[in-house]
Amino acid sequence: xxxxxxxxxxxxxxxxxxVENNSAESPADExxxxxxxxxxxxxADANWDRYLRAAAEVExxxxxxxxxxxxxxxxxxxxxxxxxxxVKDSLEMGLAAGESADAESLLVGSAAxxxxxTGTLERFGVTEVDPxxxxxxxxxxxxxxxxxxxxxxPGSVLTVIQKGYALNGRLLRPARVVVAAEPPAADGET
Numbered sequence: 001x002x003x004x005x006x007x008x009x010x011x012x013x014x015x016x017x018x019v020e021n022n023s024a025e026s027p028a029d030e031x032x033x034x035x036x037x038x039x040x041x042x043x044a045d046a047n048w049d050r051y052l053r054a055a056a057e058v059e060x061x062x063x064x065x066x067x068x069x070x071x072x073x074x075x076x077x078x079x080x081x082x083x084x085x086x087v088k089d090s091l092e093m094g095l096a097a098g099e100s101a102d103a104e105s106l107l108v109g110s111a112a113x114x115x116x117x118t119g120t121l122e123r124f125g126v127t128e129v130d131p132x133x134x135x136x137x138x139x140x141x142x143x144x145x146x147x148x149x150x151x152x153x154p155g156s157v158l159t160v161i162q163k164g165y166a167l168n169g170r171l172l173r174p175a176r177v178v179v180a181a182e183p184p185a186a187d188g189e190t
Contacts, residue, residue: 083120090116121165129164129175131157140164142174149180156180 090113098106118128129140135156136143141164149158157177164175 080124083123087113087117087120125168126172127166129166129171130160131175131177132160133157136177136179140171140174141177143179144176146179146181148183150183152180154180154182
């Protein structure tokens with residue numbers, strides 16, 4: 001078998017015991033029945049051919065979609081990788097210049113590389129989560145510790161230990177933060 005469904009056999013009047021064979025029909029009626037049967041057989045053949053073509057087309061679409069998904073998965077980061085090459089080149093130039101450069105020019109170069117990296121990340125939808133002074137959000141922030149503070153409102157972010165990042169609104173890494181707590185009551189207060 002070649003992977004295609006077998007064509008169903010068609011019944012003839014002689015094969016079906018439920019169909020009465022009326023031998024009293026005239027020869028002219030038999031010719032009309034044979035023509036009708038031939039027409040029905042031609043229509044069945046045409047429908048079978050259309051079915052096989054449609055089944056083949058569905059299989060081709062399925063294979064094409066599978067290839068497209070695999071290609072998208074394989075090369076999804078192609079543009080991102082191409083953009084990061086400029087950042088890598090900048091870092092390599094900074095390292096090469098590091099032997100003969102002074103600290104100030106190295107600082108300027110590092111700041112330029114960081115700016116280049118930040119711009120690349122933003123172009124691809126990666127945003128920084130830097131919540132200093134904002135209310136603590138457990139879905140976006142990870143509390144490392146709680147520290148009493150009279151300077152900021154309790155339950156807000158006092159210090160950001162490590163910035164977080166989101167990709168098109170989806171959290172990649174939570175911001176690690178210190179959360180402000182109520183300051184301790186003074187000894188004379190109750």
